[in-house]
Amino acid sequence: MPKPVVAIFDVGKTNKKLFLIDENYKIVFERSARFVETLDEDGEPCENLESLRTSVYESLQQVLKMDEFEIKAINFSTYGASFVYLDENGTPLTPLYNYLKEYPETLKNEFYHRYGGEEKISLETASPILGSLNSGMQLYRLKREKPEIFDRVKWALHLPQYLSYLITGVALADITSIGCHTQLWDFNKNQYHNWVTAEGLDEKFGQFTPADSSSATQYEGADFKVGVGLHDSSAALIPYLANFSAPFILLSTGTWCISLNPFNQEPLTAAELKQDCLCYMHFKGKAVKASRIFAGYEHEIQLKRIADHFDRAAYLFKHLKFNPGMILKLANKIPENQSPQTEFKANSAFVDRDLTIFQTAEEAYHQLIFDLIKQQIYALKLILNNGVRRIFVDGGFGKNAIYMHLLATSIPDIEVYASSVSQATAIGTALAINDAWNSNPAPSDIIQLKYYSAIQRTL
Incomplete structure (x- = not known):
């Protein structure tokens, strides 16, 4: 058969x-x-x-x-x-x-x-x-x-x-x-x-x-x-819409880090547009307010700069563990770390940092991620609205322990999950027409989640 x-x-x-x-x-x-x-x-x-x-x-x-x-x-x-x-x-x-x-x-x-x-x-x-x-x-x-x-x-x-x-x-x-x-x-x-x-x-x-x-x-x-047929960015959102009814933001990380809020249909303002916000459409025809930063691209460029400066192989940084003591040390070394970003910037602050102030490559890399997170939090808040209590991070940064811990620490009132869907775009495209070919309802176990808990945040 x-x-x-x-x-x-x-x-x-x-x-x-x-x-x-x-x-x-x-x-x-x-x-x-x-x-x-x-x-x-x-x-x-x-x-x-x-x-x-x-x-x-x-x-x-x-x-x-x-x-x-x-x-x-x-x-x-x-x-x-x-x-x-x-x-x-x-x-x-x-x-x-x-x-x-x-x-x-x-x-x-x-x-x-x-x-x-x-x-x-x-x-x-x-x-x-x-x-x-x-x-x-x-x-x-x-x-x-x-x-x-x-x-x-x-x-x-x-x-x-x-x-x-x-x-x-x-x-x-x-x-x-x-x-x-x-x-x-x-x-x-x-x-x-x-x-x-x-x-x-x-x-x-x-x-x-x-x-x-x-x-x-x-x-x-x-x-x-x-x-x-579907636009791929909208298709990748469908597994999350199929599995979660409570308001959430999907932070899709790659070359671009795009924050998608399918529960925010407020019209874009002129100020938001100037800060690289836009609207997508999800497959049911509702606006999805989004913000984006070029953080994945910047991460690769700055990672190479750090690796060259400290004569280290770039791939080693992807396995670094989160060091909370390093963040405390950096807070004393760089006072601005204790203040949030207050204006839109195309790049993070790390682009202009002098690498000679860092004693080790690990210290420099923690600062890079910290700077990217400050930029990301600013972008997230542009589209965040009341009721959103979860953020799902998929893509490359979802596998980066330092990134995920710092993100969770920076937004303590919102649950932060690293999420993964195998071939999310293809799965979403199939889900869009599920009733046309599948006698079963959409499954509820498509998405794998790792929660960054309050205990982890304070360690």
């Missing part, structure tokens, strides 16, 4: 993965691919769209031939801020432009002058000014710079919806992609922003469809349900 599974395509910038997940949310098959980037017409690197398209078809055909599995449904999650422009035959008209592609200053100024200014657009769309990372600006650029191509665009699909389209042939739009730092969605009116309709862009997005919906599809003689 073949095992019922859902197939999840999880497409990151580097790794493109296909998972088969059974009804108990165990990953029973995994396939991974990496593609060499290609170049757009300006010679800038971008995703190899043809390789991606071919990989989706070949991977799906492979698993459909496996006698031990029965594909009940398929869904997709990908990185955001990326559009695929299709003609009436479903053929891509342009490369898949990189969201880091520099945006023309003249065109940017023209847009904001035309539609009310940067602050107005940012407030209404809950999006900082991010150039091409505001994916709506990519489509505006195409219309202005290449009108002959724009006129041929039948569908402008965010990448998750393009992958869904490859299987269903149906063009759809999804709120987790449209609503995430795109400048397309008016969070106050809960509809496309007026500039989008004024430019006629909404006609090219496909039918707006709930992110937890799916449609019956036949492909290669097989029948299954196909989801609309």
Whole structure:
């Protein structure tokens, strides 16, 4: 008897993965691919769209031939801020432009002058000014710079919806992609922003469809349900929403440390936007207020500086244990350690510290983490609201004992957990359409937690 599974395509910038997940949310098959980037017409690197398209078809055909599995449904999650422009035959008209592609200053100024200014657009769309990372600006650029191509665009699909389209042939739009730092969605009116309709862009997005919906599809003689696709950051939040009803913040740590509060729907203020706050959308269409700092990147840069200065191997620092005596020693050595951060800073204070004041590499590393935690607490408080009593830390810093102890000590009124979900994005993408393929309710043991208790905090 073949095992019922859902197939999840999880497409990151580097790794493109296909998972088969059974009804108990165990990953029973995994396939991974990496593609060499290609170049757009300006010679800038971008995703190899043809390789991606071919990989989706070949991977799906492979698993459909496996006698031990029965594909009940398929869904997709990908990185955001990326559009695929299709003609009436479903053929891509342009490369898949990189969201880091520099945006023309003249065109940017023209847009904001035309539609009310940067602050107005940012407030209404809950999006900082991010150039091409505001994916709506990519489509505006195409219309202005290449009108002959724009006129041929039948569908402008965010990448998750393009992958869904490859299987269903149906063009759809999804709120987790449209609503995430795109400048397309008016969070106050809960509809496309007026500039989008004024430019006629909404006609090219496909039918707006709930992110937890799916449609019956036949492909290669097989029948299954196909989801609309999700933005990966929103997908990674779903396991937590499925397992916890009490208000929480998810602190997702990697290159960026992003604090996500799905229980704060207060409109962003101008002051918050200037401090790198924004709103995501979770799959039920509610705003998720978020703040972010570049702490993972800074950690790697400063760790290398410490390692070079003290002639130590950088990997050794990842196994350092928390030394509370070291923190007390540093408090006497650096008086500012006893005061909280009072203003937004793009970098922590450690960037400007003279390493010669530290006697050992361990001492310097404790100070680095202490400085990053001060910056993180400031960012957390930007989105913290009444009722939140738990913070879940996933990603790299969740495995860092010094980071976790200092975070717990810094917010004594809130429970702090290191959390982990194996392949959280893929699991969340499967959970979004659980009812379409799984006769069982979502399991309650997906997330592994380690609590940093009051006893640990005071030791």
